[in-house]
Amino acid sequence: MGIKSALSRPLAAYVVHRDRQWQREPVAAQLRLLRRLAATGAPTAFGRAHDLGALRTPADLARLVPVRDYEGLKPYFDRTQAGEADVLWPGRPLYLAKTSGTTSGTKYIPITRASIGNHINGARDALLHYVHATGRSRFLDGKLMFLSGSPVLEQHHGLATGRLSGIANHHVPAYLRRNQLPSYAANIIEDWEAKLDRIVEETLPEDLTLISGIPPWVQMYFDKLLQLTGRPIKDIFPNLNLFVYGGVNFAPYRAKLFESIGRPIDSIELFPASEGFLAFQDEPGNPGLLLLLNSGIFFEFVPAERFFEANPPRLTIADVELDRQYAVVLTSNAGLWGYSLGDTVRFVGLAPPRVVVTGRLKHFLSAFGEHVIGEEVEGALREAMTQFPAVEVVELTVAPRVSADPGQPSRHEWLVEFARPPADAAAFAGALDGALRRRNTYYDDLRRGNILVPLLLTPLPAGAFQRHMKRLGKLGGQNKVPRLSNDRALAEGLVENP
Structure with missing residues (x-):
């Protein structure tokens, strides 16, 4: 040693x-x-x-300092x-x-x-x-x-x-x-x-x-x-x-x-x-x-489903509950006051407080009112890969395919780069769809009502995500591929220039 x-x-x-x-x-x-x-x-x-x-108290903080994101504090920055x-x-x-x-x-x-x-x-x-x-x-x-x-x-x-x-x-x-x-x-x-x-x-x-x-x-x-x-x-x-x-x-x-x-x-x-x-x-x-x-950060947590209300509740570590989605708000010795981080977490322990990171407030898919979050997509993928253990995934993103044509129904599109693709792509897509339905009741309701049809799985060639990130000038370092989008900008870039 x-x-x-x-x-x-x-x-x-x-x-x-x-x-x-x-x-x-x-x-x-x-x-x-x-x-x-x-x-x-x-x-x-x-x-x-x-x-x-x-x-003097968290209630004072909520009364005196509104929640702001970067744009809200930008005049001070x-x-x-x-x-x-x-x-x-x-x-x-x-x-x-x-x-x-x-x-x-x-x-x-x-x-x-x-x-x-x-x-x-x-x-x-x-x-x-x-x-x-x-x-x-x-x-x-x-x-x-x-x-x-x-x-x-x-x-x-x-x-x-x-x-x-x-x-x-x-x-x-x-x-x-x-x-x-x-x-x-x-x-x-x-x-x-x-x-x-x-x-x-x-x-x-x-x-x-x-x-x-x-x-x-x-x-x-x-x-x-x-x-x-x-x-x-x-x-x-x-x-x-x-x-x-x-x-x-x-x-x-x-x-x-x-x-x-x-x-x-x-x-x-x-x-x-x-x-x-x-x-x-x-x-x-x-x-x-x-x-x-x-460590210099005072935490507040806003229930994610209420974050965009005019006056959402601002909870402290004393108020949070297990297995609920919260948006993270920081007040810190970096001079950030009531700062919306943009990340969402879910508490898996309270004594001491432990969280898992579940996604971003702005990275969700709700083109049809389903409000699918990153944790649900990744959980569905994990479940499907358990059913198909030979499959290996390099990267993925999910986007909506919104259609006004009854002959071309709306659905989610999963764009996936595989290291090892499934032998039966249709069966793998069905497993993904079923796993997502079990995780998100709104998506399940839309599927039951035939407002959405089963998801479309689009395999991408090897290196597609790397090439696209390079085109955007975001290859390497700390850059990350968004897991979810409410528009098709990323999806179209990947499909048109794979």
Whole structure:
């Protein structure tokens, strides 16, 4: 056992013990945090405009601060970027995290001196919880691969700006830098395919023990290795035993990824966002992600089905229920106040609070009133693949086919890239349709009433999603394929230019 793996064990025990302190009183921990945030934010421009000095309780927050998304807070973000200090948080941000927006183009999310630790320590603590739960720490002595965006930061109105993963790269602890892959020279390559070729070249001779990244892009890396060597990943990296991921559901990718490796390996799911590091999987085998209630973020939860009402309820950790869909609202030491993250979660545990990420508020399919969410699509796919175990899926998206012609009935279209297609595509489509009906009563009602006919399964050729993402300039890094759409822009792009 190397020195890093040996020293990680007492540190892991300390971190787990520390976290268990606030887990015993999660409501009290959140209330203390809210009061600290309000006291710090009160002298700012936002604080004065919203009387944060009078904020003592979650009810005060709901009364004083409306829920806003990025566009709603943009006037304050613009003032910060123009050079004004003390707008949303004391001083100016340390960084701006650059991310794609849905209606406002590129978003620039502030990261403050107070909030940078939330991002860095969240990922670190996820690994330490794993070490403590399993006793497995030898991976820390090998090479750790982080497939991420470029660490090159640009200046945006005098503020260092880049992708979150690139910003985080600047805060990797010194004791891990000698373990870190890829090299800086490889990581700054902007073209994803050229970058991947360089990473493959760099990593082949190394003892890779951990890999972190979004599953489809990790699969691309594995595919390159397989093409070059003809060997499974387990033979190239015999000590690779841990996969860390976030941003998408792992389930659709699991079978192909593990087949590429040649054996299952442990995995840790994270819930990171440019707005904050929210949760991580603290218990191997437990799909629930531990909400980080003492890390600079005060959480509110709005029942997803009521989010777009004029005054929807804003619940705290004390009020939530198991197995309901909630939209996540943040108030944080990044200077985000009543900020709608856009993600939805479902609680699978309350003591301590654990969630699974179920989708995006804006990524649902309700062209016919069915309001299908990502979790339901992925669950239906998982059920169908259980019935057809030979099938392997690379990527998928679902879109409506709306028709005004009675001879061409409306339906959902599933556009799927298979690594191994089903021998009977019609039977597989029927299994998907039935599984979705069991998960979504509105879809089932539409099917029973013949308003919708059985879904259309459209297989796509190998590499279709990669080529389309490349055309959009979104190949690699932290970019994700939307699982659901209410229009056919993505679907038509895939079908017309496969």
